[in-house]
Amino acid sequence: MADFLTAVSTRKVKKEEPLIQEVKSLSIQEDVVSINSTESALEALKNQPSRNTVNAVLSYLTTEGFSLLLPEPLNASIAHQLINDTIPNYWRTIKDADEVSKLEKILRNPTCLGHLNTRLRSLIQDSHQKKAPGEARNTAEHIADALQVLILVLSRDETSHLVLQDVLAFGKTPTQRKLIWREYITQVASGRLLSMAAEAEDVLKKSDEAHQDANWVADGKQYAAWLGRNIAVSLERNSDNEEYLAAIVELCSKSLGLGYTDHIMSALVPTLIGSGAIERLPDLLSQMKTFEQRKYHNAIVAFVAKKYFSTETASKDDAPIATSVTISSAAALFSMLIKDNDVLKEQLVTSLTRSTVPALDDSLSARRSVLAALAKDEDKLYTLLEGLIKMFGDSVYIRHTPVVQQEALSQTLAMCSGYVKRSQPMFLTMMAKSTHHVNGMSNRIGAASTRARFLGIAVGVAISKMVDKPELQLKFELEGSEAEEASWYQRLTEVDDKIGEVTNLATKQDTVASTKRVQSKPKPPPKVSKASGITEIQGPRVVKVLSDSEDEDADLIVYEKPDSDPEDDTDDATAINRNKPTAPVYIRDLIAGLRDQENYDRHELALATAASLIRRKANFGTEVIDHLEELATLLTGLQDNSELEGFAQQRQQALIAVLLAKPAQMAQWFARSFFSGDYSLQQRIAMLTTLGLGARELAGMKDTSTDDLVPAKPDFPSKQLPPHLHKMYAEENKAPTVAKISSSMVREMLSPMASQAADQLSGPNILKVRTFSSRMEVEKKRHKPIPNALAQIVADNFFFPLTGRWWLQIRANNDSIYASTHLLPPFLQTLSLLLNASGPNTLALPQMTREYWDLLLSVRGLASKDKNILNAVLFGFLMLLETNENKERVATEQGKELMETQAWVRMVFEGLGAGSEEDERVRVLAAGVVVRCQEVIEKYQRRLAGELMNY
Secondary structure, three states: OHHHOOOOOOOOOOOOOOOOOOOOOHHHHHHOOOOOOHHHHHHHHHOOOOHHHHHHHHHHHOOOOOOOOOOOHHHHHHHHHHHHHHHHHHHHHHOOOOHHHHHHHHHOOHHHHHHHHHHHHHHHHHHHOOOOOOOOOOOHHHHHHHHHHHHHHOOOOOHHHHHHHHHHHHOOOHHHHHHHHHHHHHHHOOOHHHHHHHHHHHHHHHOOOOOOOOOHHHOHHHHHHHHHHHHHHHHHOOOOOHHHHHHHHHHHHHHHHHOOHHHHHHHHHHHHHHHOOHHHHHHHHHOOOHHHHHHHHHHHHHHHHHHHHOOOOOOOOOOOOOOOHHHHHHHHHHHHHHOOOHHHHHHHHHHHHHOOOHHHHOOHHHHHHHHHHHOOOHHHHHHHHHHHHHHHOOHHHHHHOOHHHHHHHHHHHHHHHHHHHHHOHHHHHHHHOOHHHHHHHHHHHOOOOHHHHHHHHHHHHHHHHHHOOHHHOOOOOOOHHHHHHHHHHHHHOOOOOOOOOOOHHHHHHHHHHHHHHHHHOOOOOOOOOOOOOOOOOOOOOOOOOOOOOHHHHOOOOOOOOOOOOHHHHOOOHHHOOOOOOOOOOOHHHHHHHHHOOOOHHHHHHHHHHHHHHHHHHOOOOOHHHHOHHHHHHHHHOOOOOOOOOOHHHHHHHHHHHHHHHOHHHHHHHHHHHHOOOOOOHHHHHHHHHHHHHHHHHHOOOOOHHHHHHOOOOOOOOOOOOOHHHHHHHOHHHHOOHHHHHHHHHHHHHHOOOHHHHHHHHOOOHHHHHOOOOOHHHHHHHOOOOOOOOOOOOHHHHHHHHHHHHHHHHHHHOOOOHHHOOOOHHHHHHHHHHHHHHHOOOOOOHHHHHHHHHHHHHHOHHHHOOOHHHHHHHHHHHHHHHHHOOOHHHHHHHOHHHHHHHHHHHHHHHHHOOOOOHHHHHHHHHHHHHHHHHHHHHHHOHHHHHHHHHHO
């Protein structure tokens, strides 16, 4: 065995050096390395650098005359090493240190932004991949760090300006500079970074890793506002370099693809006005393409209308129409934009004539400012007048256009006629005698809609007074509110707004901002120190008198301490609150209590007494009238932060009381606020509920299903479950009140026709099995006729503002939230309730019927996809047929819509399967609509046949 282990050779080792040697620290070794070139900087970054080495590299990369901007291999390698290796290792250490400013400057170029985007994409893809339990990696930290670095690079409003300066400074040729700038635009303005940041934010929300709140780079609106400020700063620091201006124009053109044009302009215009560089905006627009100029100009008009004129209310009192500094300043802005720009002038004419800007139709002051700007160009003013007259008298326009748009066109025509009268009276006379105006007046006077006829009369009389002799002027006998409004239209012809100073808009903007800050941040209540201390006693003091003769008080009766006060259950004197709040008796105290959400007792008491206080003081003095809009804004935006019991019911009571204090004015306010402002779905539904219930109360209707929303007189309590059990079994009372009213009305209207529907249509089981009362019994339960205070104001203040603004929103955005399954059903139910509450004798009922019928037919596609919308649409059809008692007029004026409705509802009825309770309810409604349609068709079938010959 020893042969197997034979020594081949031997060697003797001399131990001259110790086995353990002292090695200098890595940081000391690397400190010796000097960074004097790009290659050395890259080599240092690759060799796991220390903190001092990283600082030295960053210092070298930020030296004057160096940038990673140029698309060179060495620059790309450095950017890749920084973003994928150095920053992930050192970001948590240096993000609060001085190196952050150096890092921001280094990464502020298209090369580094592209690498940041690539790293985010790879991390997001890695987070979505499924891995084995042992191979899983937590990428949330790295994604959060990359997002923070991206926010750092894009944090400034002058980021685009600084990048453009570097492009012009380091670019070697015009072609290279253009390509580098286009790469930056592609990353920033095309939505590449925005979409990637939003996806990264979504990954962070789903992960367990703690992260910051949603950042602005992932929010499209805030990102668009940042982009608008960047464009404004670039324009503000504009030089005479044509290449610089061309680059900004290219950035603006690409920004249109984001889809947030309104938000871009809402940040760009105020920034330019505040810095005094607004005069450079026309030069920017003139360099853009025609369609881009129109799009940006429409956004500017919409911004001005919403920013400066959104809270206006057109007063039609018998007083001269006052001038406004804000209108003159806005006119100066529009005049500056359209000066020497025929494209924008034509766009303004089109906007006033064809309602291409919804916000413009909703604001008289905005139209006044636009007209004042156009009045400087007589040719465009004459073109506008001719287009307005043609559109105003067009029969198709009169029949199918919402009343809100017709009113806006009428007001614009009256003001434009006044401007033309002052500049060229002969041209106005020629247009007043033209065929378009004469035939248009005939179409207006012969229109089926009462409102359309009145607008024709008001505008016709106003124009006639300007061009005809006194004995030849048009004269119509109008009474009451119509006479006042007609005289207001005549005063519109006297409006002559002048061009002011654009800088005044900056002052107006600051005033609005400060007002919002004051309203949004109420003064906190004074803090009460809980520390024990010496309290100074004020008022009379109780002094114990010691007497030697105690027998003198022996005949006095000693009373025991009352034990009914729960505050005395504790021995701690500091815990007893003797300063309980009292119910407010003034509106200013009510407002203060509603804002004081820090004081629970005061806030709860203010909300509980708001409705009764507003109703009690509505008709006494002007205390409520002076604070109506403030109360409405405060109550609508109120949040249940303290989880008050009955919060929704008490707030709804208060909102209804605010509406009833001045119905005409506040109905328009609620309708306008429903389609504007930053409100939640619940708050918007509360506005609809306010309009629906307030209208029914004005009409004198009593709703047993909504008694909890109307303040009742104190009553002796009857037998009731304990509070916790009553709350449990009374959940059904929390259903939306509009839906509850519609359900009760459906049962009431379908009861008399149940047997008839079952015989004609082989109706659903609910119609065959259930027993309904006879028509005579139903008639006995109906209330006696009472005066309807709603009928005179429902059309112009409740109904038409809702339908008109809905059409404007849908035409501006097909995917609007107002066509969603959350808001569309209560919106349609509210319109149905308004139509029913107005009654069959309302003068504007034909026009209301026409607009509502067109609206219902337009949402049939949405109704086929959602049962809630379908239910609301069928209820609307049923309400139309029930409210219009004059069935002959329905057959004559709405014959085509009637036949189309019957065919579609019958198809819906046949397509619904029986079984579920929801399908049964929808089948009941569909059966009722078909029966009502059939009644009209059978009675007036000859007239309908003649009406449909040309269909």
